[in-house]
Amino acid sequence: MPQQKEQRAYRKPLPHIDEENRPWWEATQRHELYIQKCRDCGDLRFHPRALCTSCLSSRTEWVRCKGGGKIYTFTVTYQNQAAGFRESLPYVMAWVELDEGVKMLTNIVDCPPEQVKIGMPVEAVFDDVTPEVTLVKFRPAR
Template identity: 45%
Template sequence: MPPAKPLPTADQESREFWAGVKARQLKLQRCLGCRRFRFYPRAVCPHCLSGQAEWLAASGKGTVYSFTVCHRPAGEAFAAEVPYIVALIDLAEGVRVMSNLVRCQPAEARVGMPVEAVFEDLSDEIALYKFRPVD
């Protein structure tokens, strides 16, 4: 039996983000100083250094910026899933996130393809966000 997959660990700065994912929502921090979204969650804005931010629900829509098809798993826990796609997604809100592209054959993945977030429960507390192609 393969080892268990590692789970995300929510900390003080990312707790709201992971709670949103569990509730089937991508939530992003938006700076109250310069009004820009940021990802990953953090205490200080990387653009203007403001410590004030709000959490807003993102659209979950984006496009593939880049991707790779993994034929060798990142560890034994992922061996049953190869080949899988790891992608950088540009969200409509202007931030770039890394995730898996799912419900997509590797040969069908394209830079620039429109995608939307989907969610996968891993436990009673933790879910993951992934992306699937949209027509």
């Protein structure tokens, strides 16, 4: 049944996982969300990278996030021709500001698009989209 197989295949783009970012993606597979903190100057950063962007120190602490945050801004996308997305319109894309103080781009799920508001408290949900990749999305806080 080739048609059924195609429907099941995950068609959206997947991240390229390399040695620098692997710990972050492995944590998401365990349904854990981390940001990084510089052990020298204390600056927080996301997405993960090997060096502090404020002082260039390589001494990095991984900080586990509780998963809570607020919607900083969002858009309900009604048109996207790209495979995977065109089948899931409309969808909500947002910048969420984590309680720990950094913003990440994500999708808002488990919420009708017309109810999404800036400032809405949200919580992380872990979407195991493939056996290798788990994406961090957010839903209204419960």
